[in-house]
Amino acid sequence: MPVRRLPLVVLLLAVPIASLLTARASRAADAAPRSPVGIRDPAQDPPGRALYLTNCKACHGVLGAPTKLSVKKYEKIPDLTAPLFWAGRSADSVVAVLRKGVGRDMKSFADKLSADEMRAVAQYARSLVRTP
Numbered sequence: 001m002p003v004r005r006l007p008l009v010v011l012l013l014a015v016p017i018a019s020l021l022t023a024r025a026s027r028a029a030d031a032a033p034r035s036p037v038g039i040r041d042p043a044q045d046p047p048g049r050a051l052y053l054t055n056c057k058a059c060h061g062v063l064g065a066p067t068k069l070s071v072k073k074y075e076k077i078p079d080l081t082a083p084l085f086w087a088g089r090s091a092d093s094v095v096a097v098l099r100k101g102v103g104r105d106m107k108s109f110a111d112k113l114s115a116d117e118m119r120a121v122a123q124y125a126r127s128l129v130r131t132p
């Protein structure tokens with residue numbers, strides 16, 4: 001092979017090799033976990049979750065099932081994970097509950113949450129239902 005052609009050959013080989021390498025690097029970045037293992041990234045949370053954890057968790061439990069203590073303290077507290085609980089309810093009906101409150105212990109959140117926040121937390125509560 002004449003020496004003058006060598007740079008051209010190198011160039012022709014370099015381009016596909018370089019693109020192969022960058023493609024592999026970006027695939028690796030896509031596959032990489034977005035946060036260190038075991039650490040939850042709140043930015044990845046569904047909307048309403050943070051509001052739920054701040055305002056509802058104490059009574060309704062982290063995942064919607066009330067703790068034993070909660071059940072003892074609030075005998076009427078519902079299990080938000082129960083499909084039957086949601087049979088006659090919707091995110092909209094939860095918004096109404098949040099606006100007005102129910103019974104003695106489920107107070108109105110009208111002075112704590114905006115309409116948008118109520119909708120977000122209600123939709124999150126709705127999503128806690130157990131799926132078979």
Ligand code: HEC
Pocket residue numbers: 051052055056057058059060074075076077078089093094097098102103104105106107109121122125
């Ligand atoms: C102080 C404890 C407490 C907190 C905090 C609380 N709840 Fe409740 N919640 C209750 C109790 C007790 C009931 C049962 C009320 C009744 O039927 O007398 C209830 C009932 C409900 C119901 C069922 C109402 C119905 O009959 O349709 C929903 C839905 C609900 N809560 C959602 C929420 C959400 C969402 C939040 C947070 C924004 C929240 N709760 C915060 C105690 C609480």
